[in-house]
Amino acid sequence: MSIQSISGLHHIALEVSDLERSAKFYREFIGLKITERHEENEVPAIPVKLMFMRFGQKSHHDFVLVHNPNKKYRAPTEEEASNGPPGFHHIAFECVNRDEWLKMKDKTEELGIDIVRGPVVHSAYHPDGEGSWGENESFYVFDPDGHRLEIFCDMASIDEDGTFVDFSGKRIEEAKVLEV
Ligand SMILES: [Fe+2]
Numbered sequence: 001m002s003i004q005s006i007s008g009l010h011h012i013a014l015e016v017s018d019l020e021r022s023a024k025f026y027r028e029f030i031g032l033k034i035t036e037r038h039e040e041n042e043v044p045a046i047p048v049k050l051m052f053m054r055f056g057q058k059s060h061h062d063f064v065l066v067h068n069p070n071k072k073y074r075a076p077t078e079e080e081a082s083n084g085p086p087g088f089h090h091i092a093f094e095c096v097n098r099d100e101w102l103k104m105k106d107k108t109e110e111l112g113i114d115i116v117r118g119p120v121v122h123s124a125y126h127p128d129g130e131g132s133w134g135e136n137e138s139f140y141v142f143d144p145d146g147h148r149l150e151i152f153c154d155m156a157s158i159d160e161d162g163t164f165v166d167f168s169g170k171r172i173e174e175a176k177v178l179e180v
Pocket of ligand 1: 090092150
């Protein structure tokens with residue numbers, strides 16, 4: 001494998017119509033903690049409210065909520081309410097293991113959050129798989145603005161020769177990446 005300059009995907013900054021409502025959701029359900037919050041124009045080039053959030057201690061922020069007070073946010077159309085806002089498909093949050101994923105599923109019930117898809121096994125190889133991709137188990141919810149969120153565990157990793165390896169460490173010999 002060649003050495004890459006980019007090491008991975010880091011934070012996402014998500015624009016929300018109501019910062020307090022979204023902060024409550026992402027803290028209570030996802031478990032993010034607030035690192036810092038800032039008002040618009042504290043720095044002249046940044047005319048938006050920002051809430052920097054994190055999971056652990058590794059990074060100052062893993063996730064950022066953004067609200068632009070100069071923007072008119074509107075309620076989603078019927079089509080957007082079922083498919084999500086334009087230009088956005090989903091964000092996936094990884095659980096540390098399947099037990100924690102099951103706890104997240106229970107938490108949707110406790111918090112009255114609807115599961116809009118799943119639970120599903122994204123696999124064409126697993127006996128319970130629906131034929132989709134990644135080998136992970138997932139369910140999906142909407143955040144308060146209708147952003148679709150995937151909550152998942154056990155995604156496949158990739159062996160050096162490009163073969164998929166499931167969460168238990170077993171190679172799936174018939175499953176290979178397109179590019180090694
Ligand atoms: Fe996904």
